[in-house]
Every structure is written in structure tokens, then in C-alpha cells.
Amino acid sequence: ERERNEWIIERAQMKARIALLEGERRGVEQVKVDLLKRVKMLEYALRQERKKYLAAT
Amino acid sequence: MDIDQTTSNGNHPIASESLESSSRSPSTMTSQQTTEIGDGHTLQHYTPEQTTRVAETGSLVTPGTSPITHHDRVLDNMTITTPNRTTTTTEEQELYPIAVLVDELKNEDVQHRLNAIQNLGTIAMALGPQRTRDELIPFLNDSIDDEDEVLLAVANELAGFSEYVGGPEYAHYLLNPLENLAAVEEVLVRDKAVESLCKVAHVLSASQVENYFVPLLKQLTNGEWFTSRISAAGLYAASYSKCTNEQKVELRNLFSQLIQDDTPMVRRAAAKSLGDFAKQLAKEDLNSSIMPLFIKLTNDDQDTVRLLTVEDLLQISRILSVEENKSTLLPILKSLAQDKSWRVRYMVASNFAELCDSFGEAITRDELVSLFVNLIKDSEGEVKVVTIAQAPAFGKLIDELTVLDKLLPCVKDLVIDTNQHVRAAVATNISGLAPILGKDLTIEYLLPLFLQLLKDDFPDVRLNIISKLENVTQVIGVERLSQSLLPAIVELAEDKQWRVRLAIIEYIPLLASQLGVGFFDEKLLNLCMSWLGDAVFSIRDAATTNLRQLVEIFGSDWAKNTIIPQVMEMAQNENYLYRMTTLFALTTMANALSTDIVKDNVLPTVLRLKDDTIPNVRFNVAKSLEVLASILKNDKTSIELIQSQVAPALQKLSDDSDVDVKWFANKALLSGKGLILFSF
Numbered sequence: 001e002r003e004r005n006e007w008i009i010e011r012a013q014m015k016a017r018i019a020l021l022e023g024e025r026r027g028v029e030q031v032k033v034d035l036l037k038r039v040k041m042l043e044y045a046l047r048q049e050r051k052k053y054l055a056a057t
Numbered sequence: 058m059d060i061d062q063t064t065s066n067g068n069h070p071i072a073s074e075s076l077e078s079s080s081r082s083p084s085t086m087t088s089q090q091t092t093e094i095g096d097g098h099t100l101q102h103y104t105p106e107q108t109t110r111v112a113e114t115g116s117l118v119t120p121g122t123s124p125i126t127h128h129d130r131v132l133d134n135m136t137i138t139t140p141n142r143t144t145t146t147t148e149e150q151e152l153y154p155i156a157v158l159v160d161e162l163k164n165e166d167v168q169h170r171l172n173a174i175q176n177l178g179t180i181a182m183a184l185g186p187q188r189t190r191d192e193l194i195p196f197l198n199d200s201i202d203d204e205d206e207v208l209l210a211v212a213n214e215l216a217g218f219s220e221y222v223g224g225p226e227y228a229h230y231l232l233n234p235l236e237n238l239a240a241v242e243e244v245l246v247r248d249k250a251v252e253s254l255c256k257v258a259h260v261l262s263a264s265q266v267e268n269y270f271v272p273l274l275k276q277l278t279n280g281e282w283f284t285s286r287i288s289a290a291g292l293y294a295a296s297y298s299k300c301t302n303e304q305k306v307e308l309r310n311l312f313s314q315l316i317q318d319d320t321p322m323v324r325r326a327a328a329k330s331l332g333d334f335a336k337q338l339a340k341e342d343l344n345s346s347i348m349p350l351f352i353k354l355t356n357d358d359q360d361t362v363r364l365l366t367v368e369d370l371l372q373i374s375r376i377l378s379v380e381e382n383k384s385t386l387l388p389i390l391k392s393l394a395q396d397k398s399w400r401v402r403y404m405v406a407s408n409f410a411e412l413c414d415s416f417g418e419a420i421t422r423d424e425l426v427s428l429f430v431n432l433i434k435d436s437e438g439e440v441k442v443v444t445i446a447q448a449p450a451f452g453k454l455i456d457e458l459t460v461l462d463k464l465l466p467c468v469k470d471l472v473i474d475t476n477q478h479v480r481a482a483v484a485t486n487i488s489g490l491a492p493i494l495g496k497d498l499t500i501e502y503l504l505p506l507f508l509q510l511l512k513d514d515f516p517d518v519r520l521n522i523i524s525k526l527e528n529v530t531q532v533i534g535v536e537r538l539s540q541s542l543l544p545a546i547v548e549l550a551e552d553k554q555w556r557v558r559l560a561i562i563e564y565i566p567l568l569a570s571q572l573g574v575g576f577f578d579e580k581l582l583n584l585c586m587s588w589l590g591d592a593v594f595s596i597r598d599a600a601t602t603n604l605r606q607l608v609e610i611f612g613s614d615w616a617k618n619t620i621i622p623q624v625m626e627m628a629q630n631e632n633y634l635y636r637m638t639t640l641f642a643l644t645t646m647a648n649a650l651s652t653d654i655v656k657d658n659v660l661p662t663v664l665r666l667k668d669d670t671i672p673n674v675r676f677n678v679a680k681s682l683e684v685l686a687s688i689l690k691n692d693k694t695s696i697e698l699i700q701s702q703v704a705p706a707l708q709k710l711s712d713d714s715d716v717d718v719k720w721f722a723n724k725a726l727l728s729g730k731g732l733i734l735f736s737f
Contacts, residue, residue: 030169034161038179041157045183 154183155192167204174210178221186223190230194222197234205243212238212246216253225260229269232257236273239288240280251288255295266299271308278311283320290315290326294333309338309346316350321359328354328365332372340376348385355389360398367393367404374415382416387424390416394428399437406432407443410450421454426463433467438476445471445482449489457494464490465502472506477515484510484521488528496533503529504541511545516560523564526571539572543580550584555593562588562599566606574611578619586623589638601642608649616646617654625662633671640666640674644681647688655688656698667706672715679710679718683725704729 158180161173181189201211215235219228235257238250258270274296277289293312300308312334315327331351335343351373355366370390374382390412394405405412409429413421429451432444448468452460468490471483487506491499507529510522530538546568549561565585569577585607588600604624608616628639643659650659663685667678686703707729710722 027166027168030164030166031172034164034169034173037157037160038176041154041183042179045154045185049185 154180155196158193158196162201162203162207167206170203170207171210174207174214177211177214178218181218181221186221186227190222190227194230194234198237201234205241205246208238208241208243208246209249212249212253216256219257219260225262226265228257228260229265232269232273236277239277240282240285242284247284247288248291251291254288254292258292258295258299261296261299263299263301266296267301267304270296271300271304274308275311278315283318283323286315286318286320286323287326290323290330294330294337297334297337305342309342313346313350316354321357321362324354324357324359324362325365328357328362328369331366332369335369335373335376343373343376344381352385352389355393360396360401363393363396363398364401364404367401367408371408371412371415374412379417379420383420387416387420391424391428394432399435399440402432402435402437402440403443406435406440406447409444409447410454413451413454418454422456422459426455426459430463430467433464433471438474438479441471441474441476441479442482445479445486448486449493452490452493457498460490460493461498461502469506472509477513477518480510480513480515481517481521484513484518485525488522488525491529491532494532499529499532500537504533508541508545511542512549519560520564523568523571526568530571539576539580546581547584550588555591555596558588558591558593558596559599562596562603565603566610569607570610574615577607577611582619586620589624589627589642590635597638598641601638601645604642605645605649608646613649613651613654616650617658620646621654621658625658628662628666633669633674636666636669636671636674637677640677640681644684647681647685652689655685660685660689660698660702664702664706667710672713672718675710675713675715676718676721679707679721679725682707683721683728686725686729699729 158173158177162170164170164173181193184193197211197215201208212235215231215238218231219225222228222230232254235250235254239247239254241247241250258266261270274289274292277285277292280286280289290312293308297305297308312327315323316331318324318327331347331354335347338347351366351369355363355370357363357366366389370386370393374386377386390405393401396402396405405428409425409432413425416425429444429447432440433448435441435444445468448464452464468483468487471479472487474480474483487503487510491503494503507522510518513519526538526542546561549557552558552561565581569581585600585603588596588603591597591600604620608620624639624642627635630636630639640663643663647655647659663678663681666674669675669678682703686699689699689703704726707722707726710718711726713719713722
């Protein structure tokens with residue numbers, strides 16, 4: 001009986017841990033998406049600047 | 058102004074965006090318009106150069122596919138409007154910096170929104186200075202409606218933003234969003250906004266201050282809601298020096314308006330920043346315009362306001378001359394020091410030495426001594442505690458005779474105070490008086506107080522007195538101190554209560570390091586050894602740890618000559634408990650000793666005990682051999698010794714008739730094998 005309880009508790013803890021890690025992973029994924037977007041944004045801004053610069057010279 | 062309006066110059070806003078479906082008028086307009094168009098079709102238009110619309114899930118609207126259905130999204134999300142031109146590419150829309158920011162700020166995870174704001178510089182950099190001013194700043198002005206945490210980050214970011222808006226000459230563009238943040242309800246956000254505003258104010262030119270900062274200050278000062286008035290109080294000192302004379306007059310009037318505010322919150326903020334503001338003022342202006350109000354503030358009916366004026370008093374006293382201090386500030390100080398609220402008296406007490414310093418020695422001697430005596434006799438324990446903490450610094454400013462006549466009787470009373478925290482504070486600070494009084498007076502007056510404190514029931518009191526002994530040793534010398542201190546320590550060391558004995562043992566290493574090896578050997582060594590034979594195990598245990606700490610302080614050679622012979626003698630004692638203590642002592646000390654001493658002195662003694670008649674001793678031998686082996690393995694030459702002596706001994710113990718002895722011996726063997734010490 002006791003072993004069974006322990007097993008249930010352990011299982012619940014594992015589940016909680018999995019949920020936590022999954023959540024973290026989703027968060028990191030989202031951050032990555034945001035960062036990629038920012039990099040693209042900066043790349044675009046740089047290209048525009050460069051165009052302007054070339055046009056000026 | 059919303060983003061679409063800025064980007065499209067307001068000429069054709071069809072739909073507008075708002076963050077987090079806030080109930081701003083543009084969003085209601087959106088719903089109306091879309092329903093008018095009907096059937097779930099919204100027209101999309103594009104500007105030439107920028108202007109984007111990124112709907113939530115990346116469903117980008119490409120030019121050419123003009124009517125797109127996303128009626129269902131229109132209501133709770135932003136849609137984007139642009140005047141009708143079709144030169145934009147998808148990339149452009151997607152990467153338009155503000156759209157990126159808006160997108161990030163839509164995330165439901167606060168941490169992500171926070172990240173977005175913390176990297177606001179990147180957005181501004183991509184936009185360039187011109188468009189940061191024209192588009193980003195207005196966006197921040199109006200469209201941010203978020204958690205306090207995010208607002209705090211915005212306020213923080215804006216402090217360093219002047220480089221992104223085009224340098225100091227455009228820094229005033231930052232004032233608007235910060236002004237909004239300075240009026241929010243959350244204190245942390247407001248404070249941060251004020252901090253950032255002060256930083257921005259430093260880079261502003263005089264004309265910028267005149268045209269932008271002072272109007273802002275006025276607006277905040279006259280704000281309807283008290284939060285903006287509180288923020289305003291913090292901004293005066295930052296801009297005052299850059300103002301024209303007329304404006305200075307105006308600022309002084311505005312500030313006095315804050316001092317007389319109806320709400321105590323604002324008066325408190327004014328009192329808090331009064332000191333800094335006073336530093337910026339010319340002396341005559343301070344005297345004429347601020348002083349009367351300051352005096353009023355010190356008589357405020359709220360004690361939380363009054364207690365803040367103590368700091369101001371300190372600042373102002375540093376500005377005024379000695380005579381002015383005496384005529385104007387001294388009466389104020391006196392009334393504050395006798396305030397009916399103990400928190401006000403507490404503030405006076407905790408700033409006392411600094412106050413004395415800025416008032417000058419003459420006033421201190423004539424007037425402030427009696428104030429100090431009153432504070433030290435205060436009815437509140439807290440006040441007494443801070444007052445006594447000021448005593449050494451205060452004592453330096455007055456002559457010894459006054460200390461002796463006035464201060465010392467009070468200190469004497471505090472030594473027998475009923476409040477233990479007061480006594481602990483006395484114990485911490487009393488030794489600071491010794492250098493002021495000099496050798497003879499210290500011996501005559503302070504020493505008895507010391508000894509009394511040393512016998513206090515409260516452990517903190519004893520600890521404080523012992524940890525500050527150094528000051529006293531410097532004044533009266535170790536010899537004299539030990540003569541009076543030793544009897545007290547010996548008495549405590551032989552106290553009937555084992556808790557008292559334990560307490561003293563814990564202070565021995567500290568005491569030894571302060572008094573030096575000579576003094577220790579002569580007087581305290583025997584005491585330390587006698588604890589090893591104490592009837593209570595906790596005491597014996599503490600004594601062994603104590604020995605290790607002593608070895609760490611005095612070095613292994615000292616241990617070899619003084620402690621080890623005595624400990625080894627105990628190995629022959631008839632009582633097995635003594636023999637076990639020997640083992641404990643040697644094992645704990647071994648870590649602090651050099652390998653040579655372990656090899657020559659410790660190991661043989663331990664090995665000799667392996668044939669003891671009591672099993673408890675034998676299994677403790679096994680335990681301590683385990684520790685010793687791991688120490689000896691560091692030295693190449695002693696590895697042999699392990700092979701030839703330790704391993705056989707353990708082997709023999711593992712064949713013992715007693716279960717415990719076997720078990721511990723096998724455990725030691727196993728861990729020895731783990732370290733590759735034994736090979737069988």
C-alpha cells in the first residue's frame with residue numbers, strides 16, 4: 001500500500017516536472033521566434049540604410 | 058495617437074490597432090467600420106514606405122490579394138490600416154520595427170513583454186532617430202497599457218534613450234512618455250520614471266529646460282491626482298540650476314506649494330526632496346522662501362512627515378553658517394529631539410553624530426550633550442539602541458570630562474536595562490568609548506561594565522562584547538585586560554549550566570585570535586583541554602571543533618607542541634569515553650594539521666587503540682582511519698604507510714567479533730579502495 005502511494009506521488013512529481021519543462025521549452029521557443037524577427041528587422045533596416053547610402057554616393 | 062495614425066499621417070485611418078483590446082475609442086471605431094463594410098471583409102491599404110499590419114498568426118496580407126477575411130480577428134486584435142498604395146513588400150510589413158514591437162507586446166507571457174521592452178533600443182536603432190521621435194515615442198506615449206512590471210521596464214529604458222532619439226538636442230522628446238509614467242499609481246514605476254527624468258534633465262540644455270522641462274514640472278505639480286505631485290517633488294533639484302532667474306522664482310513658489318499640499322503623501326515627498334533642493338538654492342533664497350515653510354513642515358501634524366525633516370535639517374545645517382545654525386536650526390532640532398513620536402526621536406538619534414558635526418563643536422558641547430542624554434534615556438528601546446550606536450562618534454566630538462560626567466552614568470544604566478537588544482547594542486558600542494577615555498579611566502570605569510556585560514544572560518550581549526575586545530586591548534594592553542577578563546571567563550567556563558559553558562566555548566577561537574598565542578597558552582589552554590573531559594557530550598563535541606579552529610589560527614607546529622601531547626595522554630585514560638574523545642579530537646584536527654604531524658603523531662596513537670577492549674572505541678578507530686587515509690594519500694611518501702599500517706589494521710578490524718566494528722571497518726576499506734589506496 002505504502003509503495004503504491006509512493007509510486008503515485010513520484011508519478012505526480014514527474015508529471016509536474018514534465019509540465020514545467022514543456023512550459024519552459026515553449027517559452028524559449030517563443031523567445032527564439034521573437035529574436036529571429038528582431039534580427040530580420042535589423043537586417044532589413046541595415047539594407048535600407050545601405051541603399052540610401054549607395055544612392056547618396 | 059495610435060500607431061496607424063502616426064504612420065499614415067492620419068489621412069485615412071480605416072481601422073486602428075490597440076494593445077490588449079483596451080477600450081480606447083479607436084478600437085470601437087474599428088468594429089463599427091468593419092461591420093459597415095460587412096460580410097467579414099475588410100479593405101487593406103498600404104503605404105509606400107512602411108506602415109504595416111501584422112495580424113496575429115502571421116496571416117500577412119499580401120498586396121494584390123486585397124480583400125481578406127479576418128472579421129473574427131478584427132474585434133479583439135489589432136488590424137492595420139494604411140493608405141492605398143501597393144508598393145510595399147511583405148517583408149517590409151513584417152519587419153516594420155513598431156509592428157515587431159506590437160507583436161511582441163501582444164504575447165501573454167509577461168516575461169516576453171518584459172524582454173521586448175528591455176530591448177527597446179534595438180527597435181529604436183532599426184527605426185533611426187527621426188522615426189524614433191516621430192513614431193516610437195508617440196506610440197509609447199499612448200499605447201502602452203500593461204502590467205506595472207513592463208511599465209517599470211519602459212521607465213528604466215527611457216533613461217538611456219537620448220542617443221536613440223538623436224542626441225541631447227532631442228532628449229526632450231523623452232519627457233512626454235516619462236511624464237505619463239510619473240503619474241501612474243504604482244510607486245516603483247513612478248520612482249523609476251522620476252529617476253529617469255532626472256537623468257534626462259542632466260543632458261538637457263538651458264533652453265530645453267525652459268521650453269519643455271519646466272512646463273512639465275508645472276503640469277505635474279498642479280496635477281489633480283496626488284501621484285503626479287509626488288513625482289514632481291523629486292524633479293526640482295535636477296533642473297533648478299539650469300533655469301533663468303524668473304523661472305527660479307517660479308520653481309521656488311511651486312515647491313512651496315508642494316510643501317503646503319493638503320495630502321500628507323505629497324508633503325512627505327516634498328520633505329524627502331527638500332534637502333537636495335536646498336543644496337541647489339542660493340543662501341538668501343533658502344532663508345527667505347524655503348525656511349519658513351521648512352519650519353512649518355517640522356511641526357506637521359503627521360509624524361511620518363516630521364521624521365523626514367530630520368534629514369533635511371542635516372543637509373541645511375551644512376549649508377548655513379554656525380550662527381545661523383544656532384539661531385534658526387537649533388530650536389527646531391531641540392523640538393524634534395523631544396518629539397512625542399518615538400519615530401521622530403529615532404531619526405534624530407540615528408543622525409546625531411552627523412548633526413553634531415555640522416553644527417560645530419561649540420554648539421555640540423553647550424547644547425547638544427543634554428539632548429543626547431535625553432535620547433539615551435528615552436522610553437523606547439529602539440531609540441536607545443540607535444543612540445548608543447552614536448555614542449563613540451559623539452564622544453569624539455566632546456571632551457572626556459563630559460563623557461565621564463554625563464554619558465557614563467547613562468551607559469551604566471543601560472548595562473542593566475531590561476531590554477536585551479539595548480544591552481546588546483551597549484555591548485557592541487561600549488568598547489568604542491575606551492580610546493576616548495584613555496587607559497586609566499577605561500580601567501576604572503569601563504572595565505566593571507565590561508565584566509557585567511560578560512555575565513549577561515543573553516548570548517548576543519556576550520558575543521558582542523568579546524568580538525569588540527580589540528579596541529580595548531589597544532588601549533589598556535593584553536596584560537591588564539587578561540587580569541580582569543580571565544576570572545570572568547574561567548567562571549563562565551565552569552558554570553553549572555552546560556549551555557553557558559557551550560556559549561563560552563563558541564567564543565574561544567575569536568577570543569584567542571584577538572588576545573594572541575602567548576596569552577592563550579598561559580591561561581586558556583588548560584580550560585580548553587578540560588572541556589574534552591566534560592560530562593556532557595555536546596561540550597566535548599564543541600571542544601574538539603574548538604581545537605580544530607585553534608589549530609587553524611595558531612598553526613600546526615603550535616598544535617604539535619601544546620595540544621597533541623595532552624590529547625595523547627588521554628588515550629591511556631581508563632574511562633573509554635575519554636579514549637573516544639581522543640579519537641574525535643585527533644580526527645577533527647587532522648584536517649588542519651600538516652601531513653607530517655598526522656603521520657608521526659596522530660596515526661600511531663590511533664593505531665594503538667585498535668586493540669581496545671571496548672567495541673565503541675574500536676569502531677571509532679575504523680572511522681577515524683578512514684578520514685586519516687584520505688588525508689595521507691595527498692603525500693607520496695605516506696602512501697606506503699597506508700599500505701603497511703592502515704590497511705592491515707582495518708583488515709583486522711573487519712574480522713572483529715562485533716557487528717558494528719566489522720561494518721565500519723569494511724566501510725573504511727571500501728572507501729579506501731575507492732581512492733585506490735589499498736590493493737589486496
